Amino acid sequence: MSVLSRCSEPRVERGGFGWLLRAEWVKFRTVRGWVVTMAAAASVIVLLGLLSASGDHASCGSGSVEVVCPSPLVGPGGEAVDDKFFFVRRSLVGDGGITVRLVSMTGQIRKPDVTPGQRNVVSGVVPWAKAGVMIKESVRQGSVYAAVMMTGEHGVRMQHNFTHDVAGRPGGVSRRSPRWLRLTRVGDTLTGDESVDGVRWVQVGTVTLTGLPRTVQIGMFATSPGDLTVTQGDLGGSVAAARFTEVTGEFDRVELRGDVSGVWRDDDVGVTVAPDGSAHHPGRAGRSGGAFSVTGVGDIAPAVEGPTSERPLGGALVGLILVIVVAVMFVTAEYRHGLIRVTLLAGPCRGRMLAAKALVLGLVTFAVALPAVAVAFTVGGWILRGNGNAVLPVSPLTQVRIVVGMAALFALAAVLSLALGALLRRSVAAVVAAVAVIVVPHVLATTSVLPDGAAQWLLRLTPAAGFAAQQSIPQYAHVLGHYAPIAGFYPLPPWAGLVVLAGYTVLAFGVAVLRLRRRDA
Structure with a gap:
């Protein structure tokens, strides 16, 4: 039976998609370094978030006396x-x-x-x-x-x-x-x-x-x-x-x-x-x-000015870099050790094999990031308020959207990094490329480096647009505000930012599949 005919079959005893998923999962969980690094990424998200919140104190002056800042005024819909x-x-x-x-x-x-x-x-x-x-x-x-x-x-x-x-x-x-x-x-x-x-x-x-x-x-x-x-x-x-x-x-x-x-x-x-x-x-x-x-x-x-609920998620960038390293190694390690030939013999449909890797990696990353982001966001918010910060309130639905959206960002970034690893086949080059297109644009846009206009375009046109998932306070057309990345406002709505990141992920994955099919292992 030819490779082409075997790829076109919905399932074979050894080589079907379910079998490939199981094989990729076994690979992932048996490499201790990857599991430990994923756990470290989750720990970094939580620990850096809580540390940042613990060091963030606020008080308000009443003459010569410092008093606790009043809670934000809340409207009928629960917004500040x-x-x-x-x-x-x-x-x-x-x-x-x-x-x-x-x-x-x-x-x-x-x-x-x-x-x-x-x-x-x-x-x-x-x-x-x-x-x-x-x-x-x-x-x-x-x-x-x-x-x-x-x-x-x-x-x-x-x-x-x-x-x-x-x-x-x-x-x-x-x-x-x-x-x-x-x-x-x-x-x-x-x-x-x-x-x-x-x-x-x-x-x-x-x-x-x-x-x-x-x-x-x-x-x-x-x-x-x-x-x-x-x-x-x-x-x-x-x-x-x-x-x-x-x-x-x-x-x-x-x-x-x-x-x-x-x-x-x-x-x-x-x-x-x-x-x-x-x-x-x-x-x-x-x-x-x-x-x-x-x-x-x-x-x-x-109200659009004041401490926001996503502030404890500052440690997510460091955790994301660790996830990128694991995602790249998940594919480049097989090239480095020559195991890719064994993988392709076991599942000769190369696109299906890479899809199985991507699905396993995406699900594992989402499962790791979701509780870490939830703990940092929730507990960090309690600490901020306990330290006197008048955090702008958001609805429970918005809180869920931030947590799930950030976990989705981690999963999409991991699959994008995997695709870059499959394209470049070199760990260092792929990690550098992934950090350069996902993390660096966000850092440049949200620090005092670029003019507001340039920062906004950077967060529209690069995979870093996905970070809009963490924005809790929307922009209001009838409120004059400093709606710039440096102030915590992204040029795209949260889900639109994730769509941009997903588009880059799909594009990179498609190119990686084409190259994998046309090149020798």
Whole structure:
């Protein structure tokens, strides 16, 4: 029987895929060095992660006294949020709504001082400054809300519960070109509309806020996030800084509908209180007849800055290098000792033999990496929080995705390294090549070496894109942030990054199979 006919059979007594899997597994587990190195890789992931978390302490100042940092504010969906704004409100019972005309948005931005000792404050409004109308469960930070607003440079928006954002019509606002905003409640459904003349209305969006109480707070608000500036370092990398800003919205033609009770009340929601009891950068409001002026500082949005839950996974790089060494040796050792001829005689279908090696290696790596990553991630997170770090919370589903995704990264990287070993047939050359295409791009992109743009492209186009699997906090289009690899943000979504790594793995494996079929052992 020819080699070709034997390869085309689904199973043979000696040479079928099941038999090959068993043979490759026996090879792997009987080489003590490979087993020990895999165990060492798992230990490194755990020990370096826990060591890093143990040395990471944080505290916050309250005057001259250091206190434990407060836990991150949590929104309705369990995510970390910012909820700081000035609110001019009344109570609404049941259905109803509010209509206003916004006639202007003005503000101030603190810029770097030009003259020492002289504050450099300029007029202006940052892109995501907000002024508009809101219906909120209560003035408690993090509570359920929906709002229709005008922004500094992104037109009209309807946002709710911090993470959700719907765009209305673009444009700005001025006394010559005011914008009308309307927010209506019917049961748990809130509808946002906008108009340029108060006659012809365009719906911005509709949301359902489950569990919204019968009595809610309704009114006008203003808030303004910091002015973010990113500067490039002399040796590469970047440094981000946010400076104080505020925005003032001028409202008139205020109309309330429904069972509205009480008088207008002013609330500086989330204002920072200094040790002496005074408000730090407080908001304010004024009214004259039917016109209102509302000035606010802060933001109503997801929080994207702070310690993240994937921080204890820093030891994964060292563990991955050990896995790469084992993966390469799993195939190159047979060439070095001349055993590859025996392997090919036992399973003459070369592609099937290499596939069996890859499957065994991938499953073993996944099985080793999964518990190691889970322990480092979970226990390391407990240690970080115990050391006073205000770690940004993520959902249980996100936690599972990070752990499973990182284990998948290890498995894919191992198979890619195996393919490089089969192509190069030299252990040192294959290990160097695997480290160069998987580990080095990640190190260059996440340290102060490359400009942000170059770092992002590196993590889009190389196998290191797979490291996006560990990102816990997503990028939000309606939140201005330093979304760069050096700050822990990857240019691709987690699973897209793994797809890029998987694509390189499949390509390298396919080339390795072709070369194996065309070359002598």
